[in-house]
Amino acid sequence: MALKGNLRDFTVTQLLNLISVAGKTGTLVVEGPNERVIVCFREGKLAYAQVGNDSQSLATVLHRSNKLSAAQYRAIAERAGRISDKELGLLLINARYVSQQDILASLQTHFLGVVNRLFTWVEGFFRFENDIMPPDDKITVRVNLENVIIEGARKLREWEQLQDEIPSLEMALKFTDRPGTNIRNVNLSVEEWRVVSFINPKNTIRQVATATKMNDLEIRRVVYGLLQAGLVEMVRPVGTAPLAPGQVAGLPQSSKEEQKSLINRIISRIRSI
């Protein structure tokens, strides 16, 4: 039902990850102490973002990213009047002032700036409104959230939080088999690449840390980013399992048949409660 809460408790990183993995379409509204941010997603990808109620006009965005000169910007502001972003975009492309690529890249940078601003918020009410999208005359982009999430996770530095997320370095990592995730399409830092090259269910996180000469904090930071981006998941290291296959902890060393019969007795009992 309602996807809403406070950033104090459910972080932006977790939120974006949820939206990304669930492939959600709709608008995320975050009310901070001083301002309000609106971010739209289509099928789990960033489509649009704005701060406050005023959306930046395309002309302003292009001017700020140096795609339009001050004179061009002034001319548009004076003469174009209440022209929509889409119309203005077409005009500019046809006049060969900018390319479609320029427009999309500038908007993408602008939207990412808005989203990145959220990562600095420790507090703020959020709600996600399914299927609500920006007005039709706005130009939208399609940005994978994985990189955004990795970027944001880098900002979450607090040791305690990392320790909460990854309480034990004795676990191992494996790549998630989630379709659509391709490790080569993600911008990883050198540190992250080093860790990635050691990811194997046979290696504990601690072993990876030793191999990459990282301390507990550094390895947790990297692993956290990879987890949040949904690239890896934690698993018990294989090959070091303290139990023989098929043997269940907590049961005395008895034959498999005896163990199964014991569990079946508990099952019948519980069914009859």
Place this chain on the structure above:
Amino acid sequence: MQTVKMVVTGPFNAGKTEFIRSVSEIDVVSTERRISSQAERVKDTTTVAMDFGRITVDNDLVLYLFGTPGQRRFDFMWEILSEGMLGFIVMVDSTRPETFKEARSILETFRAYAPTPYVVAANKQDIAEAWELDDIRIALRLDKKVKLLPTVATDKESVKTVLLELLYSILAEMEGEGE
């Protein structure tokens, strides 16, 4: 007489006590343990509530249900409790996303203690604000293979289903279907 145990864990207020109470044949004993200042590194002595429920299976088998103290600072007790458990249940309050992170952390901690089967109970599904299972699964980063069960801890049938699902997983693990 043989005894086996299962552990019910999860953040404070998730519904652990309620869960155990719904199926236990004894009034749930919330034991108050004195924690010495030395062990706890806090000045005052403090108490920890730990739930304890019992289901007599037959003449020579008893199942105990232990509810862990929720507060993180008592997690040194978790390892003791988890020793020799058949499996564990992680309870999460579906109406309080602010506790999901804690639930996940507890889950990871227990997974690291023991390779026993576990299930996750999305509790308080009777309340309108409860998050949907699919969203909780993503928020908790649960693999598809992990059982995430809609739960109402105050409802005995619902609690029985959770216990049975855990037992089925334990059986499956014995059959070698586990990882």
